Amino acid sequence: MYGFPLTIYLMSGWLQTKFPGLDVFSHNSGHLWSTLTGEKGDPHFGVLHIASYVFLGYGFYLLSSSWNVLYHAQRRKELATTGPYAKIRHPQYVAFVMILLGFLFQWPTLLTLLMFPVLLWMYGRLSITEEKEMQAQFGGVYD
Numbered sequence: 001m002y003g004f005p006l007t008i009y010l011m012s013g014w015l016q017t018k019f020p021g022l023d024v025f026s027h028n029s030g031h032l033w034s035t036l037t038g039e040k041g042d043p044h045f046g047v048l049h050i051a052s053y054v055f056l057g058y059g060f061y062l063l064s065s066s067w068n069v070l071y072h073a074q075r076r077k078e079l080a081t082t083g084p085y086a087k088i089r090h091p092q093y094v095a096f097v098m099i100l101l102g103f104l105f106q107w108p109t110l111l112t113l114l115m116f117p118v119l120l121w122m123y124g125r126l127s128i129t130e131e132k133e134m135q136a137q138f139g140g141v142y143d
Contacts, residue, residue, distance in 0.1 A: 031044065032108050052106035059098030066091040079138050090130070093123045 034043035043049055066084045070092070071092060073080035084091035104112055134142045 002055045022040055048105045052102040052104075055102030055105065059095045059102060062091055062098065063095035066095060079141055090127045092121075096123065122130070 034046050034048070040047050062084055069083040069085055070080045073082075073085075088094055097120065100112075100116055104116060131142075
């Protein structure tokens with residue numbers, strides 16, 4: 001993330017013509033949403049950056065609490081039905097999407113913008129496969 005990301009390098013010519021006087025080598029210029037929307041001030045306190053903290057924080061919390069429940073359920077060879085699994089069928093995938101969104105809000109890059117829909121599609125397919133496996137293993141209890 002730090003240093004000189006490929007996205008800034010590839011966009012530096014366009015950014016210089018669109019935003020004269022912009023120091024493309026500064027850390028703050030790497031927060032492209034702030035630059036592109038014309039937001040003034042420190043981008044770390046902008047709306048999207050604060051939203052990213054919320055998505056990242058809740059995403060990591062959901063991920064860790066989901067893995068804890070899943071770990072213990074798998075050791076007992078039971079279906080995970082407590083904690084986040086009481087409300088969401090695939091909480092770890094929801095957590096991954098929240099974390100990815102948090103990073104997109106905070107520090108978008110060309111690679112993350114391209115990979116985000118690919119990862120969503122892959123997690124969607126993986127969840128369908130896992131649902132079939134759980135249906136075969138647990139039957140009506142899973143439904």
